[in-house]
Amino acid sequence: MASFHDWAREVASKMERALSDVLPAANAPPQRLHAAMRYATLGGGKRVRPMLACAAGALTDAPFERLKIAGAAVEIIHAYSLIHDDLPCMDDDVLRRGRPTCHIEFDEATALLAGDALQALAFDLVAGNVLSDDAATQLDLVRLFAHACGSHGMAGGQAIDLANTGMSITLPELEFMHILKTGALIRASVLLGAGCGRALDEDGRKRLDQYARCVGLAFQVVDDILDCESNTEKLGKTVGKDQEANKPTYVSLMGMAPAKRFADELLADALQALQAFDARADRLRQLAEFIVRREH
Amino acid sequence: MASFHDWAREVASKMERALSDVLPAANAPPQRLHAAMRYATLGGGKRVRPMLACAAGALTDAPFERLKIAGAAVEIIHAYSLIHDDLPCMDDDVLRRGRPTCHIEFDEATALLAGDALQALAFDLVAGNVLSDDAATQLDLVRLFAHACGSHGMAGGQAIDLANTGMSITLPELEFMHILKTGALIRASVLLGAGCGRALDEDGRKRLDQYARCVGLAFQVVDDILDCESNTEKLGKTVGKDQEANKPTYVSLMGMAPAKRFADELLADALQALQAFDARADRLRQLAEFIVRREH
Numbered sequence: 001m002a003s004f005h006d007w008a009r010e011v012a013s014k015m016e017r018a019l020s021d022v023l024p025a026a027n028a029p030p031q032r033l034h035a036a037m038r039y040a041t042l043g044g045g046k047r048v049r050p051m052l053a054c055a056a057g058a059l060t061d062a063p064f065e066r067l068k069i070a071g072a073a074v075e076i077i078h079a080y081s082l083i084h085d086d087l088p089c090m091d092d093d094v095l096r097r098g099r100p101t102c103h104i105e106f107d108e109a110t111a112l113l114a115g116d117a118l119q120a121l122a123f124d125l126v127a128g129n130v131l132s133d134d135a136a137t138q139l140d141l142v143r144l145f146a147h148a149c150g151s152h153g154m155a156g157g158q159a160i161d162l163a164n165t166g167m168s169i170t171l172p173e174l175e176f177m178h179i180l181k182t183g184a185l186i187r188a189s190v191l192l193g194a195g196c197g198r199a200l201d202e203d204g205r206k207r208l209d210q211y212a213r214c215v216g217l218a219f220q221v222v223d224d225i226l227d228c229e230s231n232t233e234k235l236g237k238t239v240g241k242d243q244e245a246n247k248p249t250y251v252s253l254m255g256m257a258p259a260k261r262f263a264d265e266l267l268a269d270a271l272q273a274l275q276a277f278d279a280r281a282d283r284l285r286q287l288a289e290f291i292v293r294r295e296h
Numbered sequence: 297m298a299s300f301h302d303w304a305r306e307v308a309s310k311m312e313r314a315l316s317d318v319l320p321a322a323n324a325p326p327q328r329l330h331a332a333m334r335y336a337t338l339g340g341g342k343r344v345r346p347m348l349a350c351a352a353g354a355l356t357d358a359p360f361e362r363l364k365i366a367g368a369a370v371e372i373i374h375a376y377s378l379i380h381d382d383l384p385c386m387d388d389d390v391l392r393r394g395r396p397t398c399h400i401e402f403d404e405a406t407a408l409l410a411g412d413a414l415q416a417l418a419f420d421l422v423a424g425n426v427l428s429d430d431a432a433t434q435l436d437l438v439r440l441f442a443h444a445c446g447s448h449g450m451a452g453g454q455a456i457d458l459a460n461t462g463m464s465i466t467l468p469e470l471e472f473m474h475i476l477k478t479g480a481l482i483r484a485s486v487l488l489g490a491g492c493g494r495a496l497d498e499d500g501r502k503r504l505d506q507y508a509r510c511v512g513l514a515f516q517v518v519d520d521i522l523d524c525e526s527n528t529e530k531l532g533k534t535v536g537k538d539q540e541a542n543k544p545t546y547v548s549l550m551g552m553a554p555a556k557r558f559a560d561e562l563l564a565d566a567l568q569a570l571q572a573f574d575a576r577a578d579r580l581r582q583l584a585e586f587i588v589r590r591e592h
Contacts, residue, residue: 024447029472033447033455084412087385089404108385112408113455116380119412120446123419127438135431142423142438150416151320151329159329159409176325 001279004286008051011071015050016042018068019075022125036106036114037121041079044097048219048291049074052186053193055283056208060197067196069129073122074189077149080118081185083111085158119149131196141195148188157181166246171253175217182223183216190215190284203276210273215288218266222292224249225259230296267292297575300582304347307367311346312338314364315371318421332402332410333417337375340393344515344587345370348482349489351579352504356493363492365425369418370485373445376414377481379407381454415445427492437491444484453477462542467549471513478519479512486511486580499572506569511584514562518588520545521555526592563588 002010019041024034050071057067086093086101087108094104103111126145132138147153157180164177190212194200200208228251250259270288274281298306315337320330346367353363382389382397383404390400399407422441428434443449453476460473486508490496496504524547546555566584570577 030447030452030455030459032459033452037447084408087408089383089408109458110455112380112383112385113451113458116411116415116445117447117451117455119415120442120449120451124439124442124446127423127435127442135435138435139423139431139438142435143420146416146420146423149412150420151326151333151413153416155409155413155416156326156329159326159406159413162405162409163326163328 001282004283004290007283007286008290011051011054012047014064014068015047015054015071015075018072022069022072022076022121024121032106032110033113033117036102036110037118039105040083040102040111040114041076041118044099045075045079046294046296047071047075048287049078049186049189051287052189052212052215052284053196055287056190056193056212057196058283059208059277059280060194060200061280062193062197066129066131067193069125070131070192070196071189073125073145074185074192076118076122076125077145077154077185080115080122081154081158083115083118087111090158090162122149126192131192137195137199141192145188145192148184153180153184153188154182157184161247164248167248169248169253174248174250174253178217178220179213182220183213186216186219187212207273207276211270211284211288214266214270214273215291218263218270218288218292221250221259221263221266222294224251225256225263226294226296227251228256263292297578300579300586303579303582304586307347307350308343310360310364311343311367311371314368318365318368318372318417320417328402328406329409329413332398332406333414335401336379336398336407336410337372337414340395341371341375342590342592343367343371344583345374345482345485347583348485348508348511348580349492351583352486352489352508353492354579355504355573355576356490356496357576358489358493362425362427363489365421366427366488366492367485369421369441370481370488372414372418372421373441373450373481376411376418377450377454379411379414383407386454386458418445422488427488433491433495437488441484441488444480449476449480449484450478453480457543460544463544465544465549470544470546470549474513474516475509478516479509482512482515483508503569503572507566507580507584510562510566510569511587514559514566514584514588517546517555517559517562518590520547521552521559522590522592523547524552559588 023038023041026035026038028034053071053074054067082096083102085091086096087103093101095101102114123146126142131141149155157177160177161181190208194208227249250262254262267288271285274285319334319337322331322334324330349367349370350363378392379398381387382392383399389397391397398410419442422438427437445451453473456473457477486504490504546558550558563584567581570581
């Protein structure tokens with residue numbers, strides 16, 4: 001078995017190619033829109049969501065031909081959410097992945113439409129390619145994916161995040177926000193990836209879901225920690241913005257040491273949920289460790 | 297057979313209820329987001345796209361239980377596109393359907409996210425409800441729908457519209473823009489509605505597609521005519537904006553009389569395409585007449 005580092009590098013490289021393949025060509029009209037879609041999606045990012053899809057697919061022996069579509073779709077949704085999140089009416093950010101944000105490099109209207117078109121592309125991909133031997137199962141995956149993107153998922157989480165800025169909220173309220181804002185798409189990445197392979201039994205599905213929920217939350221807790229402790233160069237985006245914007249975070253609500261302990265507990269829970277699985281769950285195990293131990 | 301007027305009123309009323317049912321409840325969190333989604337979708341609009349879906353469904357004996365989902369999905373995409381189109385970075389409009397636009401009634405960030413969440417909801421609907429007896433056929437419908445919304449459809453058309461503002465373009469360029477901006481979703485409305493019923497043969501599909509393309513283009517030509525000839529009160533949105541923004545239109549490129557002749561020709565072509573169908577195509581025929589003869 002290749003080391004996690006090598007596997008992750010290979011997945012990232014294959015996903016970069018897959019994304020480039022599924023995105024509209026930059027010379028196809030409307031060129032400026034397509035250029036913005038490619039700019040915001042390619043050439044950066046940790047590709048954590050496609051990696052989760054691929055790791056979950058390893059558990060169910062899913063072919064990479066399918067996983068690359070599932071991975072591209074979740075990454076494309078992530079890219080669109082970052083474009084819209086960076087817009088002046090939202091976080092008003094100028095730096096992302098060490099480069100100017102999409103509306104700075106292009107313009108606001110193009111950035112808005114690039115996000116809109118990326119969302120549609122993601123659904124085009126998961127409906128227009130074979131992800132499952134059974135079309136009804138695939139429809140379920142598309143529905144789960146759409147639900148994770150909507151007002152009960154990512155977009156809803158963004159709205160709550162916005163409403164929370166400058167407010168004093170409780171830890172359960174913060175958790176509810178993050179389960180929607182980050183958790184839903186991370187969960188969808190895992191379940192979509194697994195859905196590309198053989199069916200899990202009821203118990204297996206529940207365990208995988210539990211893993212996905214723990215990892216989703218851990219991801220955000222670590223994000224909050226890094227926003228305090230890292231620096232702009234390492235992170236490739238403006239740090240300390242949460243504090244500056246007076247946004248409640250796990251660090252501001254719990255304190256740094258308890259936030260780190262919480263991340264460790266979530267990692268332990270995620271690994272616990274995988275215990276009944278064999279070595280095919282190893283990539284998922286390694287990925288959970290990576291997400292909690294990462295430095296950017 | 298009920299008169300077209302009665303049929304249209306009944307469909308509009310049933311669709312209003314269907315939309316209200318499928319939209320998230322206003323008291324479910326995040327409340328402000330859900331309120332904005334409902335505000336922008338309910339209580340206005342001609343509901344032309346759901347009517348096209350229902351009329352096409354009549355041709356294939358599709359049950360209303362399915363058509364209401366298809367109709368709601370295309371109308372929800374239309375509503376999201378209007379929210380984003382009205383934003384300050386796009387058309388910067390304050391009036392829509394006789395009421396303040398979404399970002400005026402709420403705020404820009406909420407309007408942005410309401411549009412995003414509406415797009416996801418539309419895909420949730422078409423994947424999460426039975427539209428066809430055959431799941432593989434339904435996946436095809438979802439793909440067709442997603443394609444119509446993306447950079448090769450509606451979002452792409454918006455981008456070209458933006459790029460064209462203040463530019464001198466040719467008639468074929470204007471047509472290309474509108475086929476994407478308005479035509480793609482209108483075509484999807486027809487094909488989605490028809491797809492909810494019995495399968496058409498190859499020839500039938502081609503004829504219906506031809507009808508949908510003609511109606512989609514006619515719709516935009518008439519829109520351009522009305523933007524010149526109607527008034528703000530009748531239209532419920534700011535008129536004369538195209539001219540003011542120096543946007544190329546069918547009227548500015550062809551002149552008023554040739555634009556009206558062109559709309560008539562497209563209507564004749566649409567009706568011609570339906571000739572081989574029996575009386576079940578009558579709603580589609582009436583709807584084409586309505587779209588070309590409407591005064592708002």
